[in-house]
Amino acid sequence: MSGYVRALAQAARAAQAHVAAASGDMRQALLEAMAAQLLAGQDAILAANAQDMARAQAAGANKAALDRLRLDAARVQGMADALREVAAQTDPLGEITRRDSRPNGMVVERQRIPLGLVAMIFEARPNVTAEAAALCLKAGNAVLLRGGSEAAASNAAIADCLHMALREMGLPEAAVALVTDTAREHVLELLQLSDLVDLAIPRGGESLIRFVAEHARVPVIKHYKGVCHLYVDRAADVEQAIALLLDGKASRPGVCNALETLLVHRDIAPAFLPRALAALKARGVVVRGDAAVRACDPALAAATDADFDAEFLDLVIAARVVDSLEDAIAHIHRHTSDHTEVIVTEDPAAAAAFVHAIRSSAVMVNASSRFNDGGQLGLGAEIGISTTRLHAYGPMGVEALTIERFVVRGNGQVRHPELLRDPPADC
Template sequence: MSGYVRGLAVAARAAQTAIAGCDSVTRYALLERMAAQLLDGQEAILAANAQDVLDAAATGASKATLDRLMLDAARVQGMAQALREVAAQADPLGEITRSEVRPNGLVVQRQRIPLGLVAMIYEARPNVTAEAAALCLKAGNAVLLRGGSEAARSNAAIADCLHAALRALRLPEAAVSLVEDTAREHVLELLQLTDLVDLAIPRGGESLIRFVAEHARVPVIKHYKGVCHLYVDRAADIDTALGLLIDGKASRPGVCNALETLLVHREIADAFLPRALAALRASGIEVRGDAATRSFDVDVAQASDDDYAAEFLDLVIAVRVVDNLAEALAHIARFGSDHTEVIATEDAATAEAFVCATRSSAVMVNASSRFNDGGQLGLGAEIGISTTRLHAYGPMGAETLTIERFVVRGDGQTRHSSIE
């Protein structure tokens, strides 16, 4: 190992103490200043990003990758707004989440403290550079950012803005450290730093997640692929279900909370599927379906098990007709990725059964899968959507970048009687 990443991590670890020691007013001012610096640096960010997009397109990057990579003025403003929303949230540090008095008079409390140093390993999404930094700093952590080579210029330009804000408040720039050399050997080095890194969060394609999980010696929370389902129940309102389908699939197909599979109860298939297939075709979406689905449209391609397991991240959807709720749930259990599941139904009992039987990080009842997003769920921004059942599951905001510890307050209690 070269020691390059260890040097960054040592500096970031030292800087974390300064961030954790700030009061809430200072951390609020820091995030507000970061938002302002992003807007002030918008021209440089967009110029860097334009070159990244050109290079990625020249190397044959997919439409989904280019969509995630591309920034425009609206997206830069969205980053700044996300930082301001995080800044305005209640400070999680020091919060007493639980307190009880034991029979012996001890006051036992749970208190939120920072995780420490968080390593963020991600691909193609330059907005993660700003949003991950803001969330980590809000929670009193330092962050080590390793973005993908396809976004190297964009990430560096954004990091420059964040560093300017840290300097303005006389805080160490190393609290937000960017691994600018994107060689894979440096990821391996980072994943071995058990004495410095408290948590690694990989966010990207399946190959990246697997690589991190297989090589890490530090704790990892996986932000895995989104094989998201919409189940249209026999008691669904058809117009509602159509709206959920098109918004979930067509609004931005290259993101992890986009729909990938449509399941339709057989008793509503005659009324729903012809309209659904026409709407999908009008939106430019390729449909792959089972025999029952293909009976409504001969142009639908035959779906395979690989299709039902796929995260297409494109204008493609797999469709299957099921006999009942139990069959839909069995399909989701077999092919799902614990990300997002949606049910369209007017039957409250069926909705509740669906919620109770699915294990995914978010379950939507008559609401689009696209709402499984930190900003939409009130977190301001997200560091990612955890599909690992640890202390965080689903969109991770500032609060989930803290951990609870015990604080015990007494007045001299001992566990054992003194021995005379």
């Protein structure tokens, strides 16, 4: 190993102490300064992104990858808005989440403190550079960012803006450390730094996340893929179901909270399926269906088991007719990636049964899968969506980047008072 990443991590670890020691007001002001610097540096960011886009197009990147990579003025504004929303959140550090008095008079508290140094390993999405930094800094952490080579110029331009804000606030630039050399060996080096890195969060395709999970000696929050289901119950409102289907599949198919599978109760299929299939076709969505779905349109391709396991990230959806709510739940249990599942129903009992039975990180009742997003759920932004059942599950915001420790307040209590008594005199 070269030691290149270790040196970055050591500097970031030292800088983290300064971030954690800063007041909540100072960290809020830092994020607001970062947002301002992003807007001031917009021209440089977009010029760098144009270079990345040109290289990606020349390399034959697909439509979904190009969409994740692309920045424009609206997306830069969105990054700045996300930073300001995170800045405005209540400071989590020092929060007492629980306080109990013990029979011996001790007071036992649970208190939020930073995780420490968080490593982000991500592909394509340059907005992650800004949003991950903001979330980590708000929670008193430092961040070590390793973006993909396809977004190298964009990430560097964004990091330059963040570093200007750190300098403006008198905090060390190393608190936001960017691995500019994107060679694979540096990812391996990073994943071995168990003495420096407190948590690694990979964000990208399934192959990247499996690589990180298999090679890491540091804790890892994982999210392999988003196989998100929409179940149209027998008691669904058909108009609502079509709207949720189109929003979930066609609005932005290359993201992890897009729908990949449609399940339809047999009783509502005659009223719903012909209209749904026509609406999907009109928006360029290719449907792969089981026999009951293809009975509505024999031109459709047959869906395979592999299709029901697939994260298409494209205008493709697998569809199946089910006999019951229980049949839909069983299908989801077989094929879920624990990301997002949706039920459309006007029956409160069916909704309650679905929510109780489904274990995924987000369950939507009559709402689009596209709302499983940190910004949409009130977190300001997200550092990722965890489908790993550790301390965080679902979109991870500021609170998920802290941990709770015990603080015990006493007035001299000891566990074994008998040891303090005078020992018996010798005979």
